[in-house]
Amino acid sequence: MSDQGSFELSCPLPTAERQTIALAHGGGGRLMQELIRRTFLPAFDNAWLAQLHDGAVFPVDAGKLTLTTDSYVVQPLFFPGGDIGSLAVYGTVNDLAMCGARPLYLSAGFILEEGLPIETLTRVVASMAEAARAAGVAIVTGDTKVVDRGKGDGMFINTAGVGLVLQGATVAPQRVRPGDAILLSGDLGRHGLAVLSVREGLAFTGDIRSDSAPVHGVIEDLLANGIEVHCLRDLTRGGLASALNEIAAAARVGMTVEERAIPVCDPVRGACELLGLDPLYVANEGRFVAFVPESETCSALTLMRRHDVSRQAAVIGRVTDADESAVVLTTVLGTRRFLDLLSGEQLPRIC
């Protein structure tokens, strides 16, 4: 921090001579070492990273491991409720949780665009560090590359994650059975609209913050209490509708869902109506669906509602006998229609 007592986001060493990312920062030489030591190490702060080895070595308990990876290319980099950094941590943590695993270690690969302000990188890295602390994981290894100006949209991040599968958990679409209850952990659409709200040409205000958050705590609670969780899926791009269709196809089952049981908060509704978006297809980042036997619905919901991240958990439908892999929605009017996969990205419309 600077002597003047003001809060400086840049690192404590004077950086007057270099305020933006240059190609050399990815070159493996002195400049890159400087970047690692000044920006990444202090933020992520753990013994593995401090070794500056090619990889991290750690012991594991007996059992099964889960490995997952995801890349993050969100624009803009910062939005209400999060940024590309926190997204990159929570997204991978949640994917591990969806496999019934406790998240342990993450890697972080950065592709930076030449000209990116170092202050921006520092902000993102600080956010990742905080997210990692909140999720109880360590970022133990990483990589940095720099691409020419104009070839990178500022910053791309890839995170891979390793987790330990929790005792006795077998979570997969193939375990889904007709009659299973479909539980939704919370209201829809916050993340997608939070990102849109700061995009040029669509700006709006209102209490819409991304729902990006780690959900492994509630998953662990469900499994530790012996709830027979058949399948889990976090809702990301494509929203609830896409997640349900993917599982229906993988499990070769049908599903029926009640529109009026699906929670959507008021500002998200207003924004979706105005922009012509369907909340069932809007991206989320801290929401998941769980498939449990019907008999466990109440216990599962009670457990879920004990956690902040799933306070509004609700049963929204059930798995049916039909093997057409179709998801049928009962509308608020009581009529029925298919909830199909979208062919591309949902766009705001005027018609």
Added chain:
Amino acid sequence: MKYVDEYRDRSAAEVAANEIRRLVTRPWIIMEVCGGQTHAIVRFGLDELLPEKLTLVHGPGCPVCVTPVGLIDQAVALASWPQVIFCTFGDMLRVPGSRRSLFDAKAAGGDVRVVYSPLDALALAESHPDREIVCFAVGFETTAPAYAMAVKEAARRRLSNFSLLVAHVLVPPAMEAILSAPGNRVQGFLAAGHVCTVMGYAEYEPLAVRYRVPIVVTGFEPLDILEGILMLVRQLEEGRAEVENQYVRSVRRQGNEAATALMAEVFEPSPRAWRGIGEIPASGLRLKPAYAAYDAALKFRRELAQTAGSAEEDPECRSGLVLQGLLKPTECPAFGVKCTPERPLGAPMVSSEGACAAYYRYRSHVNGEVR
């Protein structure tokens, strides 16, 4: 959500549906003009609530679907020039021209931006004085006042880097074209509630008289559409042919005078080719000579003259018949087979409210069979 949820009330919808069922004694064919109404009917499954004797056909009220191929080719050409920032509504992004869509142009490096309002494009013109901002002015009369205002503002702020590629179309000429077509089976119309919010509905009265068809100006929520159908069915059963207004909370007979005055100041009627239908006289809008500086087709006419693009429609696409209510999307041989939202032959399959897209999305189909 106020003034929305009340019109999605289940028991009110059941009441309306029962009343319609009570009144209908013989088959009737009615057309909802507006794509937004088509979208609502399919999204809320309203046809499930209607008696079988009532046939709903979907009209050409999808400005996205009827924008001629030639205009889309011009849009794609403009979007491909480095100095241009091309602004469009999301609806137009994937509509194919004779070879490419704006989405393809964007993927190839064109600066194509989805905007919600013409005012967003105006803001871009101010913040990017070194670029040419071109707006795809698509839409019916509902949208024209917004573009008229954007042009007036551009003039007031002395912006020289803002222009419109005008594609506006007008509803009454399209309805007349449908009514006067030899094979026309449509016996009643649900007119477009937001178009009439702007224009009023006096201009529909001569149509009702000349062709002896009832016309009910209708809103877009489920209860609006059901009430509109109820009013239409009542007229049909009673042998009346008048213009009535269901959408009273937004539509007045004289319309929005501030909006129509603005439109008259900036635009004038022009001939327009409707994709899949052909040219309909005085069915489009163009900028008046006083605003020629904001007309992208004039401003860039030399460059556009060199545009590639045959302006030809795919011969297997039957969108024209669909748009006139003469063919249901599911009756088209290409539907779901050669023509899908990922690889559309024409516009109605890719427009968010095109009849073909609505059927495809909400009804689904497996192995080519439609449920």
Added chain:
Amino acid sequence: MCLAVPGQVVSIGDDALRTGTVSFSGMVKDVSLVLVPEARVGDYVIVHVGFAISKVDEDAALRSVELFQAMAARDRREASSAEPEDGVTP
């Protein structure tokens, strides 16, 4: 076509576009109110592509809803008067 949505006017400016803010259930957006000079703070307007195109006639809006409530009541009366006579008072 013409996706237009009702929202409540929160504030009104005095620029050439009469730019105000309109709330759609808590999502607040800048909207030009130049086409609805009669709209005041607290009124509901119908908004299309960033412009209010009409002020909601709230009395007329109520009438539709009341109409169906009346029909629902009539339906219930007819249903109960058509019940079989088994000594049970409707």
